[in-house]
Amino acid sequence: MAMLNSNTGMAHDPVFGLGPHVLYKGGVEITPHYEQSEAGREQTREASLELTYGLTGDWAAGVEVPYLDIDRKLKQGSGIADINLFTKYRFWRNDGLGSQESAAVFFKLKPDTGARAGTGSNDAIVGLAYGYESRKWYRWASVRYRLNGEGDAGLQRGDLWRIDIAGGVRLQPSAYLEADTVWLLELNGELGQRAELNGFNLPDSGGMEWFLSPGIFWTYRNFAVKAGAQIPLINDLNGAQRGSDYRAKLALEWHF
Numbered sequence: 001m002a003m004l005n006s007n008t009g010m011a012h013d014p015v016f017g018l019g020p021h022v023l024y025k026g027g028v029e030i031t032p033h034y035e036q037s038e039a040g041r042e043q044t045r046e047a048s049l050e051l052t053y054g055l056t057g058d059w060a061a062g063v064e065v066p067y068l069d070i071d072r073k074l075k076q077g078s079g080i081a082d083i084n085l086f087t088k089y090r091f092w093r094n095d096g097l098g099s100q101e102s103a104a105v106f107f108k109l110k111p112d113t114g115a116r117a118g119t120g121s122n123d124a125i126v127g128l129a130y131g132y133e134s135r136k137w138y139r140w141a142s143v144r145y146r147l148n149g150e151g152d153a154g155l156q157r158g159d160l161w162r163i164d165i166a167g168g169v170r171l172q173p174s175a176y177l178e179a180d181t182v183w184l185l186e187l188n189g190e191l192g193q194r195a196e197l198n199g200f201n202l203p204d205s206g207g208m209e210w211f212l213s214p215g216i217f218w219t220y221r222n223f224a225v226k227a228g229a230q231i232p233l234i235n236d237l238n239g240a241q242r243g244s245d246y247r248a249k250l251a252l253e254w255h256f
Helices: none
Strands: 030-039 042-055 059-071 075-080 084-096 098-109 123-132 136-147 160-169 180-192 207-220 223-237 246-256
Touching: 075 246
Parallel strands: none
Antiparallel strands: 030 042, 030 246, 042 059, 059 075, 059 084, 084 098, 098 123, 123 136, 136 160, 160 180, 180 207, 207 223, 223 246
C-alpha cells in the first residue's frame, strides 16, 4: 500500500457513500462528524462520535453515538438519538501494480435507545461496497438497504434503498508522510417506500431523491478530514413532501 498512498494507514472512502475500507488488526479509529440538512422549513443538525476497532485485517466493528437537533416549523426538538452498532467485513481484495481493488459487506443495527430523538423503532441496514484505489484515481460503488421496524404508536416507516457511485482523483501526488488531497464527486440516490400507520399507507411519504455531491478527503499522517455537500438533482417524493434543499457533512478521523 505504500506505493498507493502517502498515508498507508489511511485508506480512502467516499463522504456519503459506503466504501470497503477496514482497519488493520488492533487499529482504532475515532471519528467525530457533523451533518446538516434542510428541506423547506425543516432543518436537521446531527453531531455524532464514532469509534471503530480492527478485529482482524479484514474485519472491523464499532459504535456510533449521535446527538440530533431538529427545527421543524419553528418547533425545536433535540437529544441523544439511537445508538448505532455496526460491522464491516472485507471478503475480497486484489492487489495490482500500484493499485488495489476490494469489496466488503456491511451491517448496522439501530436499536430503539434514543428517549428524546430516536425513531421509536428497531432498524437495521445491510450493504455491499466495492472500491478501487490507485496512485491517482479512485472509484467506488455501493448499495444499502434499510429495514425499518414498527414504532410503539403503530408507525411503520418505509424501508429505504441507498445507491452510491463515486470517483476521486489525486491531482498532485504527495511524498511519503506529506499532506495528501483527493477530490471526490459522488452520485447518491435514495428510494423509499411509503410509510404505514396502523396498516394504512401514508400518501405523503416515500419516493425518490438523487444528489450530486462534490467533496474532499485531506489526510496528514494518521489524521484525515472528509467534507462534502449534496446538491439535489432529482426530487420525486410522494404527496406534499418538500424535497431536500441541501445536505452537508464534515468528518474528522484519527487512526491509532
